[in-house]
Amino acid sequence: MPSVALPFSCGASVLSSSVSIFAAPSSWIESSAIDQCHQVAALPGMRHVAGMPDLHPGKGAPIGAAMTSSVLYPFLVGSDIGCGIAVFPIKLKRPVPEKLAARFPDLDVPDHAFFDVAEVPGGYTESLGTVGRGNHFVELARVGTVFDADHADRLGLAAGDLVLIVHSGSRGLGERILRAHTEVHGAGPAEDPAAYLAAHDDAVRWGSLNRRIMAARVATALGAAVTEPIVDECHNSVELRDGLYLHRKGAANGDGRDVLVAGTRGTPSFLVAGHAGAEAGWSVAHGAGRKMSRADALRRGKAKHTIEELRRTAVGSLVVCGDRQLLFEEAPTAYKRIEQVIGDLVSHGLATSVVSTIPLVTYKTADLAPAARGKGRR
Numbered sequence: 001m002p003s004v005a006l007p008f009s010c011g012a013s014v015l016s017s018s019v020s021i022f023a024a025p026s027s028w029i030e031s032s033a034i035d036q037c038h039q040v041a042a043l044p045g046m047r048h049v050a051g052m053p054d055l056h057p058g059k060g061a062p063i064g065a066a067m068t069s070s071v072l073y074p075f076l077v078g079s080d081i082g083c084g085i086a087v088f089p090i091k092l093k094r095p096v097p098e099k100l101a102a103r104f105p106d107l108d109v110p111d112h113a114f115f116d117v118a119e120v121p122g123g124y125t126e127s128l129g130t131v132g133r134g135n136h137f138v139e140l141a142r143v144g145t146v147f148d149a150d151h152a153d154r155l156g157l158a159a160g161d162l163v164l165i166v167h168s169g170s171r172g173l174g175e176r177i178l179r180a181h182t183e184v185h186g187a188g189p190a191e192d193p194a195a196y197l198a199a200h201d202d203a204v205r206w207g208s209l210n211r212r213i214m215a216a217r218v219a220t221a222l223g224a225a226v227t228e229p230i231v232d233e234c235h236n237s238v239e240l241r242d243g244l245y246l247h248r249k250g251a252a253n254g255d256g257r258d259v260l261v262a263g264t265r266g267t268p269s270f271l272v273a274g275h276a277g278a279e280a281g282w283s284v285a286h287g288a289g290r291k292m293s294r295a296d297a298l299r300r301g302k303a304k305h306t307i308e309e310l311r312r313t314a315v316g317s318l319v320v321c322g323d324r325q326l327l328f329e330e331a332p333t334a335y336k337r338i339e340q341v342i343g344d345l346v347s348h349g350l351a352t353s354v355v356s357t358i359p360l361v362t363y364k365t366a367d368l369a370p371a372a373r374g375k376g377r378r
Contacts, residue, residue: 018041018046018049019048019051020048020050020279020280021034021037021051021055022050022051023053023344024347027053027336027340027341027344028291028336028340029056030055030056030057032057033051033055033062033064034051036057037049037065040062040067043071044071045070045071045189046069046071047069047070047244048279048281049065049066049068050065050067050280050281050283051064051065052064052065052066052250052284052286052289052341052345053285053344054285054286054287054288054289054341055289056289056290056291058249060075061075061078061249062249062250063249063250063290064249064251064285064286064289065248065251065281066246066247066248066251066281066282067246067247067248067249067281068244068245068281069245070243070244070245071189071245072190072193072197073187073188073189073245074177074178074181074182074190074238075178075181075182075187077178077236077247077248078174078178078236078249079177079178079179080170080171080174080175080207081169081174081177081178081200081204081237082169082203082206082234082236082237083136083167083168083207083234083235083236084167084169084211084232084233084234084252084286085165085166085211085231085232085233085235086165086212086215086229087163087165087230087260087271088163088165088166088219088227088230089157089163089227089230090140090163090164090219090224090227091225092222092223095142097140097316097318097360098318100140100222100361101320101361103221103222104218104222104320104361104363105217105218105221107129107217107218107363107365108130108365109130110125110126110127110128110129110130111217112125114129114213115213120206120209121202121203121206121209122202122203122206124173124176124206126171126172127171127172128171128209129214130168130171130210130214131363131365132168133364135287136167137165137166137167137265137363138167138168138215138362139167139265139360139361139362139363140163140218140359141162141163141164141165141359141360142160142161142357143157143158143159143163143355143356143357143358144355144357145159145355146158147353147355148352148354148355151354152355155230155271156230164215164218165262165269165357166215168207168210168211168214169210169234169236170203170204170206170207170210171206171210173203174203174206174236177203193245197238200238204234207234208232211229211232212228215227215229230258231258231259231260233252233257233258233260234253235250235251235252236250241282246281246282248283250287250289251281251285252274252284252285253282253283253284254274254276254280254283254284254350254351255274255275255282256274256275257273258271258272258274258354259274259286261285261286261287261288261341261351262338263287263335264330264332264338265317265319265330265332265362266313266314266332267315267332267335267337267338268356268358268359269357269359270338270342270356271353271354271355271356271357272284272345272351272353273351273354274350274351275349275352276349276350276351280350283350284351285341285345287335287338287341288335288336288341289335289341290336291335291336292335294329294334296334297329297330297331298325298328298329300333301327301329301333301334302328305328310328310331311327313332313359315359317358317359317361318361318362319361320362320363320364321363321364321365322365322366322367323364330364
């Protein structure tokens with residue numbers, strides 16, 4: 001099915017059976033993503049599906065949705081259990097992006113000096129402290145606009161402050177958990193919900209630890225103190241709530257929680273205070289949401305941009321990425337407008353903006369030495 005913008009008839013949430021979509025008429029929502037919401041809503045035991053304004057189609061289930069059911073479906077959480085975004089304060093003197101970009105550690109390679117094996121959830125040490133691929137990133141950013149001074153002050157944030165934003169998840173651990181289920185049950189429900197939840201909870205803790213380790217690695221490499229996160233919310237998870245299973249796939253806990261809603265490497269991100277209710281699955285968006293498939297972004301990007309253009313963004317930030325294909329797939333133009341997503345969250349009463357953050361350096365994957373550029377990295 002071709003990607004089209006669904007023509008909503010009004011700005012209020014659209015209700016159809018047990019599906020609510022929180023998006024304005026001007027928001028880009030693909031019809032295939034809406035179709036997936038209705039397909040999920042038809043599953044046995046499903047009570048309600050809430051689509052966030054960053055909603056887009058995924059592999060078998062929508063991304064940017066909160067789904068409530070009397071039945072636990074592991075495929076609605078996906079393989080990257082516990083994937084989320086954490087925000088860490090960081091202090092640096094005279095931050096020069098060009099110099100700092102060259103000092104980022106190789107986050108494709110684990111560094112065991114930054115964790116105690118005995119404290120690793122599930123005992124899974126493989127890939128711990130690494131960022132992974134796809135839309136994962138580690139970003140040095142500065143606080144831009146302050147929308148709610150009191151709330152920002154409670155978080156210790158002011159305009160011009162620096163933060164590290166870390167987006168990653170449970171890597172191979174979550175993948176292993178989902179594979180163990182799907183090899184036997186496919187997309188069906190969990191046969192033993194308690195056993196799945198125990199493994200799931202390990203992966204959620206692992207993802208949080210992974211983000212902390214990466215922040216520590218980067219802070220140490222940049223000569224800064226290691227700090228605790230002021231925000232750390234996962235957006236791929238399931239929890240028991242009021243006797244039902246609340247699945248979140250690309251949706252963060254918006255029930256009184258602070259959430260960093262990621263833009264792109266060339267646009268601001270927004271830290272918001274979530275206050276979503278039951279109709280929204282107590283959830284908020286997790287990012288801008290893709291508007292192009294990776295294949296489309298690669299094809300269009302190669303016709304429109306050079307590699308060097310993609311390494312320096314419209315906001316003047318630098319992108320560290322030695323994978324040429326990933327540079328195109330993750331181009332800012334492949335995503336929806338983050339301002340529209342935030343506007344939808346605010347207008348539907350799901351969240352309030354606290355501060356924006358502006359990228360300085362965004363790390364995707366280890367860069368190549370200048371002499372090696374052009375050979376590609378897969």
